[in-house]
Amino acid sequence: MLCLACTMPCSGSLCERCRFELRPAPEVSVGPGLIGVAGFVHEGSARRLVHALKYRAVFAAAVPLADAMAERIPGSATALVPVPRARLRAFRHGIDPAAVLADELSRRTGIPVVDAIRPRLWWRRHAGRSREERTSVPFTPSGVSVPKDAALVDDVLTTGATARAAAAALEGLPTLVLVATRASRMESGESPYGGAVTVQPFSGPTDRSTLRAQTTKAGRFNASSRRSVGHSRDREEYE
Numbered sequence: 001m002l003c004l005a006c007t008m009p010c011s012g013s014l015c016e017r018c019r020f021e022l023r024p025a026p027e028v029s030v031g032p033g034l035i036g037v038a039g040f041v042h043e044g045s046a047r048r049l050v051h052a053l054k055y056r057a058v059f060a061a062a063v064p065l066a067d068a069m070a071e072r073i074p075g076s077a078t079a080l081v082p083v084p085r086a087r088l089r090a091f092r093h094g095i096d097p098a099a100v101l102a103d104e105l106s107r108r109t110g111i112p113v114v115d116a117i118r119p120r121l122w123w124r125r126h127a128g129r130s131r132e133e134r135t136s137v138p139f140t141p142s143g144v145s146v147p148k149d150a151a152l153v154d155d156v157l158t159t160g161a162t163a164r165a166a167a168a169a170l171e172g173l174p175t176l177v178l179v180a181t182r183a184s185r186m187e188s189g190e191s192p193y194g195g196a197v198t199v200q201p202f203s204g205p206t207d208r209s210t211l212r213a214q215t216t217k218a219g220r221f222n223a224s225s226r227r228s229v230g231h232s233r234d235r236e237e238y239e
């Protein structure tokens with residue numbers, strides 16, 4: 001088998017080195033009455049897993065991510081509401097990661113998936129935009145009723161703006177957002193509005209050349225998968 005995060009040959013779904021790199025993420029406050037719970041901090045192998053899922057439609061990458069998320073779902077969660085990707089983006093990448101993660105979580109926990117948010121055709125990325133623009137992610141309720149204590153499900157939590165917009169679209173009913181990974185800068189107790197919670201700069205250990213090397217490796221790995229996506233599309237996305 002090949003490691004899902006680094007594509008090196010290994011015996012399980014993740015090699016020992018990538019397993020060692022996974023870092024659990026403490027809960028964060030995302031907004032009034034909205035708590036963020038993540039499987040891992042968005043770095044190293046966890047980040048590579050999310051990228052494989054999100055940009056290269058490697059569905060198997062959802063498995064170790066959902067395993068970690070499932071362990072952290074509180075018993076009070078009544079429903080899983082995926083935060084949909086813009087429809088054109090889902091088409092372009094061949095996957096809606098939040099929907100895949102929600103299905104995997106439902107399989108593990110028995111909690112039903114409720115498609116309460118209708119995906120829009122498109123909205124702009126958040127990177128480099130002002131805070132006002134970042135908070136204006138458009139969501140509309142699908143009309144399906146959402147039970148109290150429903151949990152939103154998304155792939156990555158960066159600024160929390162998307163999760164807040166999704167919760168607001170459902171009149172604040174979701175009290176929790178479950179994500180595969182979250183930015184390491186989002187620490188517990190920081191104000192979601194005061195600017196303390198910001199977009200994580202990805203210039204740390206994974207610099208541009210490392211990222212390019214990973215992309216090339218992953219591209220080779222994906223030659224046999226059902227869909228191969230060009231390198232230029234493997235960019236961090238703040239949706």
Ligand SMILES: [Zn+2]
Nearest residue numbers: 003006015018
């Ligand atoms: Zn690995």
